[in-house]
Amino acid sequence: xxxxxxxxxxxxxxxxxxxxxxxxxxxxxxxxxxxxxxxxxxxxxxxxxxxxxxxxxxxxxxxxxxxxxxxxxxxxxxxxxxxxxxxxxxxx
Numbered sequence: 001x002x003x004x005x006x007x008x009x010x011x012x013x014x015x016x017x018x019x020x021x022x023x024x025x026x027x028x029x030x031x032x033x034x035x036x037x038x039x040x041x042x043x044x045x046x047x048x049x050x051x052x053x054x055x056x057x058x059x060x061x062x063x064x065x066x067x068x069x070x071x072x073x074x075x076x077x078x079x080x081x082x083x084x085x086x087x088x089x090x091x092x
Contacts (some may be wrong), residue, residue, distance in 0.1 A: 015051030
């Protein structure tokens with residue numbers, strides 16, 4: 001079974017949201033979702049609009065039906081996350 005790499009723009013809830021901390025908490029909690037999921041190092045924080053920022057994060061997932069949906073639902077439940085947007089995906 002192969003793997004896929006997905007990249008998301010994880011948008012903060014307010015201009016006061018520390019996206020570095022949000023990204024670190026996502027990295028810490030990710031194994032509790034699925035031990036096969038990995039988050040790449042080097043998260044980029046980019047400005048969006050009205051002071052809102054996004055963390056650009058890449059994840060390595062097994063190539064199986066439903067795993068991307070599982071990750072997306074979980075990401076949206078994390079503290080400080082307002083929205084996510086898939087910006088890139090590729091098969092490894």
